[in-house]
Amino acid sequence: MVKDPKPGDRNALAQGLFSNLLNPKTGAFFVTVMPQFIVAGDPSIRLVVMVAAFEAMLLAWLIAYGHVVSRLGRSGLGSRVRLFMTKLTGVVLIGLGARLAFERR
Secondary structure, X not given: OOOOOXXXXXXXHHHHHHHHHOOHHHHHHHHHHHHHHOOXXXXXXXXXXXXXXXXXXHHHHHHHHHHHHHHHHHOXXXXXXXXXXXXHHHHHHHHHHHHHHOOOO
C-alpha cells in the first residue's frame, strides 16, 4: 500500500494562494463591494491597502478556523460533533422535503 505524501508548507501555501486567486467568488466580491469605497481620483495605493487589509483579515480567520477544526478533529468531541451535524442536516433536509411535498400551488 502506497502512502500519500503529506504536502509541505510551501505546497500548501501555493495551493491556498492559487485557490484564492482563481476563485471566482473573490473576484465577484471585489467587483461588487470595493467600488463603493473608492472615489474617482483616489490614489491607487488606497485600493492596494484595502485589498491587503482584506487579505490579512481573511488569512487570520482561515488560520484560526483551520486550527480549531484540526484540534476538534483530533479530539473525541470532533466525532460527536460530526455525528450531531449529520443528524441535524438530515432532519433539516427531511423537513424541507416534507414542506415542499405538501406545498399548495
